[in-house]
Amino acid sequence: MRTTTVVIGAGHAGLAVSHFLSQRSIDHVVIERGEVANTWRTERWDSLRLLTPNWQSRLPGFAYDGPDPDGFMTMPEVIGFIDGYALRVGAPVQANTTVTSVRPEPDGYQVVTDQGMWVSPTVVLATGGFNLASIPAVADAVPGHVDMMDPIRYRNPDQITDGGVLVVGASATGIQIAEEVHRSGRPVTLAVGEHVRMPRVYRGKDIMWWLERTGVLDERYDEVDDLARARNIPSPQLVGTPERKTLDLNALTDQGVRLVGRLAGIADGRAQLSGSLRNLCNLADLKMGRLLDTIDQWVRENGLEGEIDPPQRFRPTRIDESPPLSIDFGKDGIRTIIWATGYRPDHSWLHARVLDRKGRLRHDAGVVVGAPGLYRIGLTMLRRRKSSFIHGAEDDARDLTDHLSAYLGVGAPA
Numbered sequence: 219m220r221t222t223t224v225v226i227g228a229g230h231a232g233l234a235v236s237h238f239l240s241q242r243s244i245d246h247v248v249i250e251r252g253e254v255a256n257t258w259r260t261e262r263w264d265s266l267r268l269l270t271p272n273w274q275s276r277l278p279g280f281a282y283d284g285p286d287p288d289g290f291m292t293m294p295e296v297i298g299f300i301d302g303y304a305l306r307v308g309a310p311v312q313a314n315t316t317v318t319s320v321r322p323e324p325d326g327y328q329v330v331t332d333q334g335m336w337v338s339p340t341v342v343l344a345t346g347g348f349n350l351a352s353i354p355a356v357a358d359a360v361p362g363h364v365d366m367m368d369p370i371r372y373r374n375p376d377q378i379t380d381g382g383v384l385v386v387g388a389s390a391t392g393i394q395i396a397e398e399v400h401r402s403g404r405p406v407t408l409a410v411g412e413h414v415r416m417p418r419v420y421r422g423k424d425i426m427w428w429l430e431r432t433g434v435l436d437e438r439y440d441e442v443d444d445l446a447r448a449r450n451i452p453s454p455q456l457v458g459t460p461e462r463k464t465l466d467l468n469a470l471t472d473q474g475v476r477l478v479g480r481l482a483g484i485a486d487g488r489a490q491l492s493g494s495l496r497n498l499c500n501l502a503d504l505k506m507g508r509l510l511d512t513i514d515q516w517v518r519e520n521g522l523e524g525e526i527d528p529p530q531r532f533r534p535t536r537i538d539e540s541p542p543l544s545i546d547f548g549k550d551g552i553r554t555i556i557w558a559t560g561y562r563p564d565h566s567w568l569h570a571r572v573l574d575r576k577g578r579l580r581h582d583a584g585v586v587v588g589a590p591g592l593y594r595i596g597l598t599m600l601r602r603r604k605s606s607f608i609h610g611a612e613d614d615a616r617d618l619t620d621h622l623s624a625y626l627g628v629g630a631p632a
């Protein structure tokens with residue numbers, strides 16, 4: 219079958235691209251291995267809510283319009299929202315069709331699926347940036363009596379063996395799962411690496427409101443000093459709850475979670491922990507302070523001092539005097555490790571010379587390098603800081619569709 223553009227993936231990003239392609243009357247199909255919003259249906263834990271507030275859930279031509287703009291969507295609500303968007307834009311989704319290979323051919327690309335083959339001059343990869351759990355190589359040395367779990371397979375604490383749990387990684391995923399598992403009665407130790415600390419609410423407003431207002435989320439890929447680093451910054455320690463609570467390391471310590479340093483290695487049944495915990499926490503506190511300074515300055519410059527709650531500062535992260543430098547899985551009763559060490563995209567089905575030695579896609583802000591007509595959307599900091607958020611898809615999808623249209627020689631929409 220032939221079409222002008224094959225979009226792979228019917229998450230919000232693929233659907234946003236479909237919207238702009240339709241605006242330009244570009245013939246296309248959206249191929250999806252599951253149903254629309256598949257990853258929210260099949261790869262998230264039961265209690266997860268978005269950490270972005272409802273008012274921020276917006277896509278081109280579509281926005282949350284329910285009764286609770288300051289609330290945070292549950293997974294069924296997110297699925298309903300994205301389903302609603304697919305209907306609104308009339309996306310030509312071919313569901314339950316898995317792409318098994320994309321390779322260049324003289325007229326563009328050959329997209330092989332388990333339901334047949336498509337040929338098109340342009341392809342947009344909207345397959346998500348968080349397909350695989352990024353698990354460090356030390357996992358190979360975990361003793362056989364310790365179970366392992368990752369956030370893509372994790373649903374709720376009932377899956378976890380009774381006994382102690384080591385959660386590795388203290389970004390949004392790690393802190394949320396650590397809290398939930400600890401509440402289930404299993405003692406949790408949290409190995410803390412580099413992390414980004416933020417209060418949920420600052421000066422009476424949600425932190426995402428501030429990040430949006432001050433322009434932080436709009437910062438472009440070509441404006442940051444170190445793009446590779448910006449693309450690897452961990453997700454902020456945030457959780458979406460009805461009470462808009464802050465879930466930082468102090469809150470976890472108050473609940474009884476034990477904080478230890480970054481997991482550096484595993485040998486002879488012991489986890490070796492880095493001595494950097496205090497430094498990493500100091501650094502995260504310092505960076506949070508800088509962010510709050512930026513917000514305060516923005517308030518002053520915009521003459522809003524009288525209208526907004528006064529500035530606040532938060533207690534430094536509390537760390538034990540001498541946190542342990544190792545854990546004995548047996549003696550310390552650790553029965554399970556949960557790897558909350560990040561996610562990475564899966565491009566294993568991409569058969570074009572577009573991956574670097576580490577398997578990462580070479581792209582210039584979503585325009586794949588060395589593969590004319592091939593595009594990527596939905597990666598962290600693809601074109602802007604907001605690129606991997608739901609509301610970040612609109613600008614990226616518009617930009618990439620503009621590029622794709624120019625490549626095809628299609629004019630701007632009427």
Ligand SMILES: Cc1cc2nc3c(=O)[nH]c(=O)nc-3n(C[C@H](O)[C@H](O)[C@H](O)COP(=O)(O)OP(=O)(O)OC[C@H]3O[C@@H](n4cnc5c(N)ncnc54)[C@H](O)[C@@H]3O)c2cc1C
Pocket residue numbers: 226227228229230231232249250251252253254255256257258262267268269270315316317318344345346347348391561567595596597606607608609
């Ligand atoms: C735990 C977690 C929490 C998050 N919380 C938030 C939040 O609070 N707010 C926010 O704005 N963002 C959040 N995000 C980030 C982001 O919005 C999501 O990851 C989002 O799902 C990305 O949208 P997407 O359309 O790029 O990719 P996805 O939603 O992952 O969609 C990609 C689609 O491609 C399909 N696909 C993949 N491979 C193939 C193939 N080979 N063939 C056919 N189809 C394929 C998948 O089935 C999927 O439906 C979160 C991410 C994670 C992991």
